[in-house]
Amino acid sequence: MPEGHTLHRLAAEHRRVFGGRPVAAESPQGRFAAGAAEIDGRVLSAAEAYGKHLLLEFDDDRVLHVHLGIYGTWRFGGLPVPEPWGAVRLRLSGAGGHADLRGPNACELLERGEVKLLVDRLGPDPLRADADPGRAWARISRSRTSIAALLMDQSVVAGPGNIYRAEVLFRQGIDPMLPGRALSEGQWSAIWADLVVLMAEGVRSGRIDTVRPEHMPEAMGRAPRVDDHGGEVYVYRRAGSACLVCGSVVASAELAARNLFWCPGCQPAAG
């Protein structure tokens, strides 16, 4: 389920429910039994997100690294802790409630040095105050790879996924197939600034809304796609429907094994 905004919300939720207090940890499914035993009883000292990675720090300097992949979920609940159902890789519980982790791509304990290696290979995260978009521009401006592919490369920008990728390119009127080095620095600045705004709103609301007020359905006579989580989008998974802005048919193509969506009218190919 996750693009970066989800992970930042999850970090905040872990701080709120577990922060500063001892946490009980177990692995009902069994696949993280040894790691859970190491965490069990320790105090959660920090929880933060970097891109799509969640880092939970415990008071013994060990860091739990979780990456949800496509399938992973965290589900929070109250007390008393219910019987686990399904494949719960890790269950955390404390005085403030409990959380169940299912289907993660990664769930592992890291040393500080390993955390640094992980973070160092990520590009700037639009949701982090310490992000330097210039680092991404240095990669993009030298690349022949399409901007659509670059925006999905977490070593270029950390946090955006397939929805934000499609939506930000639509909002900026940029052809997804444009090579990175054909972008102007102004276009990149506009993409970055838009990601900062959109993703911060995603953290606040818990859903991905990208449709501007002036393009809302009442004004256009066309409906944005409301995704499974309630977000309103311009092009993501709207292939074959009319563009909310110009009425062109939204296109889709497979790019690097992911579905790309764009409006050929609003995002014309250069040249």
Add this chain to the structure above:
DNA sequence: TCACCATGTGGAC
């Protein structure tokens, strides 16, 4: 009940 899809990543070729 089954097949397929999904906001992702990393390794093998």
Add this chain to the structure above:
DNA sequence: TCCACCTGGTGAT
């Protein structure tokens, strides 16, 4: 470029 990984939801059978 292909594939394995992992789980849940949805729509077809």
